[in-house]
Amino acid sequence: MNTMVLLENVSKRFGSTVALQEVNIEIFAGEFLTFLGPSGCGKTTCLRLISGFERPSTGRVILDGRDVTGDPPYLRDVNQVFQTYALFPHLSVRDNIAFGLRMKKLPLAETRERVDKIIEVVSLDGLADRKPSQLSGGQKQRVALARAVVCQPKVLLLDEPLSALDAKLRHQMRLELKSLQKRLGITFVFVTHDQEEALAMSDRIVVMNLGRVEQIGGATEIYHRPATRFVASFIGDTNIVEAEVLGTDDGKILCRLEGGLQVLVRARNAPPDGKILVSLRPEKIRIHKTRPPGENVFRATVISEVFKGAVDDLTLRTEGGLELGVLDTNEGSDEVEFDVGEDAWCRIHPDDVIILGG
Amino acid sequence: MGYLLPGSSTPTSATPRRTPGPAGWLLLSPLLLWLGLFVVVPTLLLVILSFCSRDPDAPGRVLYAFTLENYVRAFQPTYLKILGSSLLYAFLTAILCLVMGYPVAYFIGRAPEGRRNTLLALVMIPFWTSFLIRTYAWVTILSNQGFLNGILQASGLTSAPVDFMYTPGAVVLGLVYNYLPFMILPIYGSVEKLDQSLIEAAYDLGARPWSALVEVILPLTRPGIVAGFFLVFVPSIAMFAITTLMGGGAVPTVGEVIQKQFTAARHAPFGAALGTLLLLLFFAGLWATKPRREPEPID
Numbered sequence: 001m002n003t004m005v006l007l008e009n010v011s012k013r014f015g016s017t018v019a020l021q022e023v024n025i026e027i028f029a030g031e032f033l034t035f036l037g038p039s040g041c042g043k044t045t046c047l048r049l050i051s052g053f054e055r056p057s058t059g060r061v062i063l064d065g066r067d068v069t070g071d072p073p074y075l076r077d078v079n080q081v082f083q084t085y086a087l088f089p090h091l092s093v094r095d096n097i098a099f100g101l102r103m104k105k106l107p108l109a110e111t112r113e114r115v116d117k118i119i120e121v122v123s124l125d126g127l128a129d130r131k132p133s134q135l136s137g138g139q140k141q142r143v144a145l146a147r148a149v150v151c152q153p154k155v156l157l158l159d160e161p162l163s164a165l166d167a168k169l170r171h172q173m174r175l176e177l178k179s180l181q182k183r184l185g186i187t188f189v190f191v192t193h194d195q196e197e198a199l200a201m202s203d204r205i206v207v208m209n210l211g212r213v214e215q216i217g218g219a220t221e222i223y224h225r226p227a228t229r230f231v232a233s234f235i236g237d238t239n240i241v242e243a244e245v246l247g248t249d250d251g252k253i254l255c256r257l258e259g260g261l262q263v264l265v266r267a268r269n270a271p272p273d274g275k276i277l278v279s280l281r282p283e284k285i286r287i288h289k290t291r292p293p294g295e296n297v298f299r300a301t302v303i304s305e306v307f308k309g310a311v312d313d314l315t316l317r318t319e320g321g322l323e324l325g326v327l328d329t330n331e332g333s334d335e336v337e338f339d340v341g342e343d344a345w346c347r348i349h350p351d352d353v354i355i356l357g358g
Numbered sequence: 359m360g361y362l363l364p365g366s367s368t369p370t371s372a373t374p375r376r377t378p379g380p381a382g383w384l385l386l387s388p389l390l391l392w393l394g395l396f397v398v399v400p401t402l403l404l405v406i407l408s409f410c411s412r413d414p415d416a417p418g419r420v421l422y423a424f425t426l427e428n429y430v431r432a433f434q435p436t437y438l439k440i441l442g443s444s445l446l447y448a449f450l451t452a453i454l455c456l457v458m459g460y461p462v463a464y465f466i467g468r469a470p471e472g473r474r475n476t477l478l479a480l481v482m483i484p485f486w487t488s489f490l491i492r493t494y495a496w497v498t499i500l501s502n503q504g505f506l507n508g509i510l511q512a513s514g515l516t517s518a519p520v521d522f523m524y525t526p527g528a529v530v531l532g533l534v535y536n537y538l539p540f541m542i543l544p545i546y547g548s549v550e551k552l553d554q555s556l557i558e559a560a561y562d563l564g565a566r567p568w569s570a571l572v573e574v575i576l577p578l579t580r581p582g583i584v585a586g587f588f589l590v591f592v593p594s595i596a597m598f599a600i601t602t603l604m605g606g607g608a609v610p611t612v613g614e615v616i617q618k619q620f621t622a623a624r625h626a627p628f629g630a631a632l633g634t635l636l637l638l639l640f641f642a643g644l645w646a647t648k649p650r651r652e653p654e655p656i657d
């Protein structure tokens with residue numbers, strides 16, 4: 001895979017605020033990459049470094065093999081969909097879309113052809129002569145998208161483009177964006193604070209916190225193999241438990257969790273020692289009425305239960321006093337029910353106990 | 359004339375027109391009364407006066423007999439020339455104010471929010487003194503014994519004093535100096551409301567700074583430019599105090615002529631006719647520059 005964008009040791013300070021710290025990110029040509037993190041973690045700053053609206057305090061920005069660190073935005077082959085759309089209010093939909101091509105001094109005939117084509121692609125037929133003020137939120141969104149992709153940029157940057165839409169439209173646009181990206185083959189760099197959005201659309205996700213990259217990986221990798229405590233707790237719900245390494249045995253590590261419970265953990269890289277943190281996803285803890293076979297089986301008491309339709313949201317307390325959230329899926333009609341106060345057998349597979357770094 | 363308000367945005371067909379209800383009219387009544395008594399009535403009187411003649415036996419007395427002689431006289435080449443040069447000075451003034459005022463207004467409007475009021479105050483504070491005093495200050499700088507000539511001669515650049523005063527240049531300078539804030543304020547109003555992301559969108563789409571200015575920034579601050587232009591141009595045409603001081607009678611302007619008719623020349627009906635013509639001119643100008651349909655699409 002070719003590298004399209006490279007952020008190399010990039011740091012960015014605004015006065016005394018450190019917005020980004022030693023960020024290294026490689027974005028591949030044609031992928032859908034998402035920056036995910038809480039508000040203020042530096043996602044927008046990353047985009048603005050790529051688009052050229054900010055210069056890094058240190059480090060380099062490489063675009064398609066060329067160092068563009070010092071280039072102004074209008075010299076970069078990158079276009080952006082702004083969070084507030086930023087459509088030119090004095091221009092019609094057609095003129096908004098044609099703006100970038102006009103700035104590039106494309107022949108009028110080609111401009112017209114490309115504009116007409118993209119209007120069709122984003123289903124804006126019939127609206128071309130309207131002013132932005134005469135469009136709905138979803139239509140504005142499409143114009144903003146069309147205006148950017150008609151320039152055939154090397155990278156399309158999208159800064160929380162769906163956050164101003166209502167929930168239904170947002171879900172629909174997710175699918176449309178993803179399919180548009182596939183069809184056009186343009187590298188998309190997407191920013192969101194919504195984990196669901198990130199998991200649904202991205203080829204890879206960059207999870208950020210406090211100006212640092214916490215983890216880069218595919219949606220399933222980030223969910224199932226969170227690298228840090230932050231990633232584990234930011235994406236989905238999880239139980240984060242302190243543990244102590246007791247020893248290794250046949251590729252597995254024996255740990256003692258808070259409360260004294262001993263579990264086996266699959267060792268992935270170099271086995272750690274001493275005090276560690278582990279993550280146990282609630283849906284990975286299976287509960288049974290009778291003792292199941294296998295490893296990592298323990299007893300616990302149900303202390304609360306909330307019925308949520310597809311799942312029961314339970315809280316259990318182990319004999320040692322450790323409280324764990326557990327999701328019990330309601331799969332069959334003959335599903336076993338647990339009442340508060342009841343004792344249950346729990347089991348977690350050694351692969352599903354995740355050791356967290358950082 | 360809503361578009362003359364500083365920073366008012368271009369009307370779109372999406373915004374419905376509203377007429378004030380009974381309560382609205384009640385709230386408007388003091389203003390309407392004021393405008394009626396002190397603008398509409400005097401203007402009508404002026405128009406009537408312009409069709410009257412002067413008593414040949416007692417100059418200054420008005421004969422209420424209908425005549426067109428004032429208008430005939432107003433269209434004589436002498437007066438047309440004066441009107442023409444007045445319009446030219448006013449136009450030059452407005453253009454110079456625009457060229458100098460726009461960058462200032464833009465700079466203030468894009469400055470960090472907390473600093474804008476301070477910067478605006480810096481523009482306004484000099485104008486807290488009377489415009490007469492400020493104009494006299496220019497006289498002390500530009501006159502033959504003035505500050506500027508003193509420097510020029512002391513440094514040996516010139517041997518004899520240069521005539522700065524009582525020239526068209528001095529008149530325009532006086533006007534520009536006094537009316538500059540009327541250009542800066544409405545443009546500031548438009549610039550301040552301009553969304554930063556629109557400028558960024560222009561750059562993002564490949565516009566170089568000059569294109570971004572011409573294609574996005576200027577069109578979107580047009581309401582402020584139009585308002586500022588009129589706020590400077592219109593009063594500049596008939597301004598007589600500044601032109602008298604700076605022109606010293608050597609640069610006659612229509613304002614001075616009108617003023618003289620009502621005073622020294624004691625020919626109020628002729629002054630009224632000139633005034634009425636100016637008024638017609640303003641209406642014609644307003645009509646001609648009224649915002650019409652938006653720019654055409656690319657094809």
Ligand SMILES: Nc1ncnc2c1ncn2[C@@H]1O[C@H](COP(=O)(O)OP(=O)(O)O)[C@@H](O)[C@H]1O
Binds near residue numbers: 044
């Ligand atoms: N122009 C700026 N001036 C000062 N601080 C800024 C500026 N832009 C961003 N910051 C700060 O940098 C940090 C990261 O901001 P940002 O990249 O916008 O975060 P995100 O998009 O993830 O919400 C924040 O603390 C923010 O306050």
Ligand SMILES: [Mg+2]
Binds near residue numbers: 040043044045
């Ligand atoms: Mg942001």
